Amino acid sequence: MNNFKFGLIALLFLSLTQISIVSIPVFAQETEDESTQSASFENIKKIIKENIENSKVKGAIDNLLNRKVALFGQIIRVTGETITITNRLGSRIIPLDETLTITRDGKLIKSEDIAVENWVTILGRIKDDDFSPVFLYVYTKSLLPKPQYVRIGTITAVTKNSITIKPRSDEAETTISIVKTTEFEDLTGTEISFSDLSEDLTVLVSGYNIESKIEASTIRSLAPLAESDE
Amino acid sequence: MKKEVLIAIFVGLSMGLIITFGVYRVKNTITEKPITELITQTETEATATPTVLALHNPEDGTIQTEKELTVTGTTIANTFIIVFVNDDDYVSTSDESGNFAIKVSLVDAENFIRVHVIDENSSAVVEERLVVVSDAFEKLEAAQKELEAQQATASAENQDENPGETNE
Numbered sequence: 001m002n003n004f005k006f007g008l009i010a011l012l013f014l015s016l017t018q019i020s021i022v023s024i025p026v027f028a029q030e031t032e033d034e035s036t037q038s039a040s041f042e043n044i045k046k047i048i049k050e051n052i053e054n055s056k057v058k059g060a061i062d063n064l065l066n067r068k069v070a071l072f073g074q075i076i077r078v079t080g081e082t083i084t085i086t087n088r089l090g091s092r093i094i095p096l097d098e099t100l101t102i103t104r105d106g107k108l109i110k111s112e113d114i115a116v117e118n119w120v121t122i123l124g125r126i127k128d129d130d131f132s133p134v135f136l137y138v139y140t141k142s143l144l145p146k147p148q149y150v151r152i153g154t155i156t157a158v159t160k161n162s163i164t165i166k167p168r169s170d171e172a173e174t175t176i177s178i179v180k181t182t183e184f185e186d187l188t189g190t191e192i193s194f195s196d197l198s199e200d201l202t203v204l205v206s207g208y209n210i211e212s213k214i215e216a217s218t219i220r221s222l223a224p225l226a227e228s229d230e
Numbered sequence: 231m232k233k234e235v236l237i238a239i240f241v242g243l244s245m246g247l248i249i250t251f252g253v254y255r256v257k258n259t260i261t262e263k264p265i266t267e268l269i270t271q272t273e274t275e276a277t278a279t280p281t282v283l284a285l286h287n288p289e290d291g292t293i294q295t296e297k298e299l300t301v302t303g304t305t306i307a308n309t310f311i312i313v314f315v316n317d318d319d320y321v322s323t324s325d326e327s328g329n330f331a332i333k334v335s336l337v338d339a340e341n342f343i344r345v346h347v348i349d350e351n352s353s354a355v356v357e358e359r360l361v362v363v364s365d366a367f368e369k370l371e372a373a374q375k376e377l378e379a380q381q382a383t384a385s386a387e388n389q390d391e392n393p394g395e396t397n398e
Contacts, residue, residue: 071360121339
């Protein structure tokens with residue numbers, strides 16, 4: 001009986017030892033991984049620090065910190081010390097100070113000569129998240145380009161100076177005017193002539209919407225063109 | 231005898247369970263990913279959602295002296311991209327990865343760049359950027375440097391003439 005008990009205890013001890021032996025390398029592996037990772041991070045930090053002290057990187061960072069930026073918009077409010085402009089990004093207040101160079105038509109003007117509804121282009125610097133204007137160019141008319149028109153559709157009619165397309169979207173048929181500067185291209189972008197376009201041809205049209213009239217700038221065929229009979 | 235058999239069976243079962251549990255724990259510890267990897271994987275999955283148009287260059291409000299620019303970005307693969315620079319248009323396509331790079335010419339002063347991506351259903355997405363071609367800053371910095379040089383020269387001459395005086 002004593003021998004039996006002794007045997008049981010020995011068996012239990014062996015099994016516990018076996019489990020411990022298997023577990024220890026796993027934890028040791030984790031510790032090694034962590035120590036290797038922390039050494040790598042320290043090395044990386046050291047390299048980054050050395051590079052930051054490098055003048056070239058410092059110069060690049062200086063450029064980023066004092067970034068030169070341009071703004072464009074229409075003036076909606078003028079005070080003695082600021083103007084407020086609005087553009088596609090929203091409204092922004094621009095400070096006016098003595099160091100600001102203000103010009104209109106290439107001539108220097110004073111801040112008092114700026115009026116609401118004028119358009120302005122402002123060149124300045126961004127430092128510490130603040131925009132500091134340096135140059136202010138004033139315009140009486142908008143510089144924004146003409147409204148643009150881009151569609152893919154099928155030609156339903158061709159006349160002497162226009163084509164009619166049915167866009168792939170749910171829009172109705174649209175007549176596109178052909179002007180002197182309209183360019184025609186085949187599937188590969190190679191120049192072709194207006195006479196190469198025909199009904200049922202799928203085309204990409206890029207142009208401008210001028211007072212509800214669409215003028216084509218480029219018409220590109222999206223299908224191989226039929227070979228002309230010689 | 232019966233009692234001893236029962237004890238032996240119980241001990242055997244217990245040992246088996248202990249060993250099995252130990253192996254199970256070891257296996258889980260080896261195959262378990264670190265939390266940082268899980269976070270990175272989750273972030274990658276989150277950012278892997280495709281966007282219709284991502285314009286890499288130019289940045290909005292760029293000021294440069296060069297009159298050429300390469301408009302780059304990523305969009306749907308094999309689709310048409312039309313870049314308008316003021317009233318000039320450039321038609322191109324994206325590659326199989328959705329990347330595009332289109333060289334455009336700029337004019338002096340303001341260049342309003344609009345990038346249209348149009349898909350097969352004629353649905354378009356537009357991104358807009360302002361690029362100003364100007365050497366105003368370069369001229370200003372050159373003038374400031376010249377002024378500083380002149381001031382340094384004048385200060386040096388002043389000291390040569392009156393070595394005893396000190397500047398306050």
